[in-house]
Amino acid sequence: MDILRINWLTMHYLSQKKFKQDLQILLLAAGTVLALFLWQGHKGFELWDEGYLWYGAQRVMVGEVPLRDFMSYDPGRYYWSAAIMGLLGDNGILALREAVAVFQAIGLFIALKLLSFNTDRPKQILLVLGTITLAVWMFPWFKLFDIVPSIALIGALTLLVQQPSRRRYFLLGLIVGLAAVFGRNHGVYGVVGSLGAMAYLATRRGDAPPLPIPCVPWPWRVPFGQVPPIEAARGVLLGLFFIAIVAFGMLGVVWAICQRLRNKPISPVLVASSLLALPYAHSAYSRADAVHLAQGIFPFLIGSLALLANQPAKVKWPFATLLCGASLLVMLPVHPGWQCYATQQCINADVGGSKLAIEPGAVNDLAMLNKLADQFAPGKQSVLVTPFWPGAYAALNRKSPMWDIYALFPREEAFELAEIERIKSAAPGFALIIDIPIDGRDETRFRSTHPLTYQYILENFEPVTGYRQESAYQIYKRKETGPAPRTAP
Known part of the structure; x- marks a missing residue:
């Protein structure tokens, strides 16, 4: 009985400890999203892609069906937005942004949980650096419905790789299906990643999917001498990120299989991220700019941070700081909050009943x-x-x-x-x-x-x-x- 009591107390202690860690991560994710919303939720507006989502959400609120009644992406993003906007009793642009912010907080929470996966005491500094790195790539906000599914797929694949079971196969299938509701391309990427995970678990080799290479902003194409040094540095880093996501996918899969064949341990998060890196590179390379790169970079970011989490301090902190700094340099200039601050040209205006600085x-x-x-x-x-x-x-x-x-x-x-x-x-x-x-x-x-x-x-x-x-x-x-x-x- 004493042994049973000790085991119960130990499990209770661990569960309480895990709950506190999860609560801290949830507060960090929610607080970060709230801070970003307060900073730039009322700034910037475009009638193109942002309006595409806004109009669709408005039409769903009056009973229309995406794809059937109006041109749209897959319906998940519209029903999510319309549901929360309905709860708020508002069909304006700010209500839509609040609905997306909730979705963003869920995605950031999952990503930060992955950084602390299989870690009893996640390093707070790494979590902070990881939060900044991930949050700055969550842009533009109306494309978060294409970013968060990639994070959810990494999470589902991580659980499967860690400990395959019928329940986790079902969970993976459920997540892949839900991802497809928000975008059928995510369903395809999820299927490719799932097949890769099954091949990995069976220690079988497989060929990486081919990638069409459009006009990519390669680092050697930066017009040095014709742009300010900071813009040249940003162009180089942008090109390096495009190279990194493909290299990470290829090398990561090879490394994971080699480690498994040698019966050596490897992080399930790293395996899951590597398996999804190449499928999501397809999304990044579709138009090969910073916005599309942000939609396909999260397997690389989460996998890199998971890899750094287990490295010695002399490797972990310099490279985590470098990744965070490079992310800020590449993505911060495209955020409306920074643009309004840097140009000092934003004007307060009424946008469908909401006050924005644009x-x-x-x-x-x-x-x-x-x-x-x-x-x-x-x-x-x-x-x-x-x-x-x-x-x-x-x-x-x-x-x-x-x-x-x-x-x-x-x-x-x-x-x-x-x-x-x-x-x-x-x-x-x-x-x-x-x-x-x-x-x-x-x-x-x-x-x-x-x-x-x-x-x-x-x-x-x-x-x-x-x-x-x-x-x-x-x-x-x-x-x-x-x-x-x-x-x-």
């Missing part, structure tokens, strides 16, 4: 939209803004007359004819075409990707001037002989 260009764009709506589409009359700026509908709280709210890709004739019928039914008061070529290619302009819709606008609307000087903004009002305006629901 850059002057966005202020002018919103002012133009409000002026056009007041003059040509009063009340709740429909408006047409294409091919970008889905945020215009969210800011004006109007329903898009088109399903294709982000009209970037060429469409078949039948699809365009259906879109034209939707526009006819909605009878928008004005049409705004953002005539900007993607990557400088004229074939990506709206007139090329949607020629029938473009021709319909030219035939049923007439151009107006005096709102913006930029030639990229083509503004049209509905012809007086056209159908009578209708109020959008």
Whole structure:
């Protein structure tokens, strides 16, 4: 009985200790996200990708279904956002950012838990450095629905690698499925990582998935002498990060398999991160810029920090500090809080009922939209803004007359004819075409990707001037002989 009592007391002590550690990590994650939100939650705004998420969340709140009723990503992010916005009773941009902040806190908590995995007393300094490093890469905020799934997949794979069991296989499958609900690409990456984990557990070798290499900001392409030294250093580090995520995936998998074949211990977090590094490199290399790198870098970051956690102090602290400093140098300049601080040009403006500090260009764009709506589409009359700026509908709280709210890709004739019928039914008061070529290619302009819709606008609307000087903004009002305006629901 004494032995049983001792064992019970020991387990109780360990569980209490683990609970306190988890609570500390949770408070660190939540506190970090709260601090970031207070710093820059009211700063910055863009009508493009941010508006794409905002509009989708608004439409879900009124009962529409993503993909069926409007162009969207996979539905998880919209239902998550709409659920929390509904609890807050607010469909504004700040409510949306608060919903994403909750998601971010969950992701950061999981990541910090991984850094303390199999460690009785995680080093507080490493946790702080890790928190800064991970948090600065959690950008842009509206892409956190593509960042947090990668962290959750690392966590699920870590548990499986540590101790395979039916329960943990089920958990992994559940996490992969949930990740796919937020983005089908995450489901694919999760499946690839899962297969890799099974191969690793069976000590079988496998080939790494091939990677298409687009125009990448390689470090040797930095225009030294033509940019300030700090920008040159940032360019070099950005290129090195792109190299590092691939090298880490390849070398990490090889090292993990070699260690397993030798029956030597290796961190499950490192194994899980290595297995997901190459699949998520696909996301990072899809457009090869800092924003897309942030969506694919977390397996590398978590794996590197997990590797450093078990190194001697003379290795751990210099390299952890270097990784943190490099992350800050690369990513801090793209955060809106830093941009507003550095440029001192942000202007307070009303964005769909929320007060934000945003850059002057966005202020002018919103002012133009409000002026056009007041003059040509009063009340709740429909408006047409294409091919970008889905945020215009969210800011004006109007329903898009088109399903294709982000009209970037060429469409078949039948699809365009259906879109034209939707526009006819909605009878928008004005049409705004953002005539900007993607990557400088004229074939990506709206007139090329949607020629029938473009021709319909030219035939049923007439151009107006005096709102913006930029030639990229083509503004049209509905012809007086056209159908009578209708109020959008």
